[in-house]
Amino acid sequence: MTETLHPQRESIHPVDPRDHVATALRDISAGEALDLNSRTIVAATDIPKGHKIAIRAAKAGEDVLKYGWPIGRAVADIAVGDHVHVHNVATRLEGVEHFTWTPTQAEPAQGAAPRTFQGYRRRTGRAGTRNEIWVLCTVGCVANTARRIAEKANQRFAGRVDGVYAFPHPFGCSQLGDDLTHTRKLIAALASHPNAGGVLLLGLGCENNQLKALLESAPEIDRERLRSFTTQMVEDELEDGLDAVETLVAIAEQDRREPIPVSELVVGLKCGGSDGFSGVTANPLVGRIADKVADAGGTPVLTEIPEVFGAEGVLLARAASREVFDQAVCVIDDFKRYFIDNNQPIYENPSPGNIAGGITTLEEKSLGAVQKGGRASLVEVLRYGERVGPHGLTLLEAPGNDAVSSTALTAAGATVILFTTGRGTPLGFPAPTLKIASNSGLAQRKPGWIDFDAGQVLAGVSMEDAADALMDLVVETASGKVTKAELNGEREIAIWKSGVTL
Numbered sequence: 001m002t003e004t005l006h007p008q009r010e011s012i013h014p015v016d017p018r019d020h021v022a023t024a025l026r027d028i029s030a031g032e033a034l035d036l037n038s039r040t041i042v043a044a045t046d047i048p049k050g051h052k053i054a055i056r057a058a059k060a061g062e063d064v065l066k067y068g069w070p071i072g073r074a075v076a077d078i079a080v081g082d083h084v085h086v087h088n089v090a091t092r093l094e095g096v097e098h099f100t101w102t103p104t105q106a107e108p109a110q111g112a113a114p115r116t117f118q119g120y121r122r123r124t125g126r127a128g129t130r131n132e133i134w135v136l137c138t139v140g141c142v143a144n145t146a147r148r149i150a151e152k153a154n155q156r157f158a159g160r161v162d163g164v165y166a167f168p169h170p171f172g173c174s175q176l177g178d179d180l181t182h183t184r185k186l187i188a189a190l191a192s193h194p195n196a197g198g199v200l201l202l203g204l205g206c207e208n209n210q211l212k213a214l215l216e217s218a219p220e221i222d223r224e225r226l227r228s229f230t231t232q233m234v235e236d237e238l239e240d241g242l243d244a245v246e247t248l249v250a251i252a253e254q255d256r257r258e259p260i261p262v263s264e265l266v267v268g269l270k271c272g273g274s275d276g277f278s279g280v281t282a283n284p285l286v287g288r289i290a291d292k293v294a295d296a297g298g299t300p301v302l303t304e305i306p307e308v309f310g311a312e313g314v315l316l317a318r319a320a321s322r323e324v325f326d327q328a329v330c331v332i333d334d335f336k337r338y339f340i341d342n343n344q345p346i347y348e349n350p351s352p353g354n355i356a357g358g359i360t361t362l363e364e365k366s367l368g369a370v371q372k373g374g375r376a377s378l379v380e381v382l383r384y385g386e387r388v389g390p391h392g393l394t395l396l397e398a399p400g401n402d403a404v405s406s407t408a409l410t411a412a413g414a415t416v417i418l419f420t421t422g423r424g425t426p427l428g429f430p431a432p433t434l435k436i437a438s439n440s441g442l443a444q445r446k447p448g449w450i451d452f453d454a455g456q457v458l459a460g461v462s463m464e465d466a467a468d469a470l471m472d473l474v475v476e477t478a479s480g481k482v483t484k485a486e487l488n489g490e491r492e493i494a495i496w497k498s499g500v501t502l
Contacts (some may be wrong), residue, residue: 011183012036012053013280014043015457020243021052021084023276023358024460028053044081050276050439052084056247060262064089067371069277069311071364084360091311091347091361096336099414101325102317115296117265118257118479119415120194123222126263128194129415129432129478131255133248135200135241138214139207142167142231149241155203155361155490157246160253161197162480164245167430167493172209176396179499180208186495188218189411191226192387197255198225198248205232217232220387225251227442257480263297266388268409269372270303270418273404274350275438276358279368282420282438282454287416288467289474290393297386301412302373303405305335305394309346310363311370315395320421321375325495327381333395338498353423372420384496402427403494410493414479424449428485429492432477435484436470451484 011034012022026045033040036055052066058078060448063070066331072089075355082088133463135146143166150166157164167190171183177305187209187407191199192348201223203211209293211230215221239377259474271278290300319325338345347362359365379392385408388394398408402419406429409417412429422438426444437443438456452473471483477483 002093012041012055013067014055015280017064018068020054020056020058020064021066022055023280024049024051024053031042042081044079045083047083047091048358049303050357052082052276052360053080054080054081058293060067060306063092068483069314069363069367071310071367076304083332085358086355089245089360089462091119091310091363091403093347093362095340095346096333097312099312099316100226101318101319101322103322114254115475116259117262117264117475119260119264120197120255121258121260123224124192124194124220125262125417126194126413128197129480130195131197131252132162132195133198133200133245133252134190134193134196134430135164135202135245136191137168138173138187138201138209138211140170141173141204141207142169142202142237142493143170145231145237145241148238149200149245150236153249153384156242157249160249163429164249167227167491169493171472171495173207173210176499176502182384182498183495184209184214184217185358186349186407186411187320188214188221188491189385190430191218192218193410193413193430197252198224198245199227200244200279201228202237202241203230204354205230205280253347253410253437261297262293262475263391264414265293265298266415267298267300267474268406268412268414269295269300270304270402270406270409270417271307271369271420272427273353273358273423273425274359274365274368275459277438277455278422279364279371280438281457282370282422283371283468285409285454285463285470286418286420286436286475287374288463289442289471290372291376292467292471294374294376294391294393298390299391299394299413300376300389301394301396301409301414302370303398303409303482304369304400305332305341305397306346306362306400307366307369308332308338309366310361310367314370315365315373316380318376318393320379320392324378324381328378328395329337331381331383335397335465356378356465359432382412384408389412399496401494403429403492404496406433406492414462416474420454426485426488426490427492428483428488428490432483433485434473434477448488449484
């Protein structure tokens with residue numbers, strides 16, 4: 001798949017020489033003549049910015065290529081100059097597919113120069129980018145209690161740590177089996193996160209997600225920096241909570257930032273509200289960062305399994321071993337069966353916002369989305385709620401939902417999240433989250449949301465220069481620079497609810 005964009009202030013941009021389509025870099029009017037490599041393409045109709053124009057004809061029933069891969073099948077004859085979208089292209093996806101292990105050589109590491117960020121070394125051996133106190137809860141019944149404790153603690157202990165934050169959720173009771181296990185694993189993983197210099201964990205007492213069982217499932221928690229109690233067993237949960245936070249603050253405020261190699265950085269890779277430019281600018285740009293982090297020995301983490309459907313071959317070809325290949329296929333197939341078992345088509349995507357932005361099929365969305373993983377070897381596959389192990393590109397099981405997948409990335413150990421978007425969102429998560437706009441219009445319209453404008457590569461900035469600038473921002477953020485979401489107080493978690501409710 002061709003990744004490098006060569007901006008020429010042109011009107012349309014094909015990604016790969018094999019493509020049937022090019023992306024409109026601006027609104028194009030019907031009858032307008034467009035130059036493409038000394039060819040003239042005449043637009044047959046109005047084509048909105050970010051949408052696709054045919055640069056090669058396709059007969060009904062033929063595959064339509066973008067990124068050098070099929071994004072769907074033509075359902076009508078497509079002529080050069082036609083608008084290519086949902087009216088003349090449909091998905092090729094149907095069900096679980098068969099994949100064959102054919103190992104290929106991933107691109108070799110570039111041998112990046114050693115680089116450090118100013119982080120917090122934890123006793124567990126992991127490295128954090130923030131020094132915060134997190135207030136977590138086993139069950140939604142004490143969610144507001146956690147929120148009240150954090151609000152009062154921020155007033156009482158302001159300036160002593162990077163902040164006190166509650167992460168409430170509505171689950172933990174009336175759950176069974178794997179669904180309950182998912183909730184327990186997720187909360188336990190968050191309680192072990194290196195960005196938390198201290199954790200207060202609240203239980204109620206009668207919930208399915210019992211506090212004792214949760215703590216037993218989390219051996220990586222630093223018990224010196226943990227306080228917990230069941231609120232039914234204390235007289236004043238608010239004051240007891242504040243006393244516990246004060247003890248944790250006294251410990252955490254002794255911590256100091258120190259130089260830590262980028263090899264210990266865990267970077268979550270996420271896209272949300274994608275548009276027709278996401279796969280042309282922001283996602284390949286983040287792929288460059290994933291490669292820089294992996295080359296340095298760090299850990300980029302890719303998730304959103306439904307947004308791998310249709311692009312599996314791109315990722316599976318880079319599996320570092322047969323074991324990793326089989327694990328990745330299993331996660332992808334399990335997710336497809338999850339759709340099928342719930343009587344839903346696996347291609348129930350893209351969203352209305354994606355379609356309005358120019359994305360036609362799930363294959364197109366997926367082929368753009370997997371570019372966030374760069375070109376490094378895939379070395380590890382994690383199930384939901386599991387934490388990263390070896391360094392290198394990792395695939396994490398989680399749905400495409402922005403809040404659920406970003407929470408899963410944090411729980412897996414991400415200490416910075418790179419979130420690309422073409423439509424924009426204010427959401428933020430426990431790990432500092434950098435919003436990267438796929439187009440300059442969004443960056444200009446929403447400066448309070450966007451941290452980095454990837455649209456600049458459409459205006460003459462090279463992908464290499466933009467990647468260097470974004471990597472600088474990642475290191476600055478890991479060293480303490482506050483993101484727009486953090487400035488706005490946007491910090492949420494969401495847990496994947498996958499079972500029945502009693």
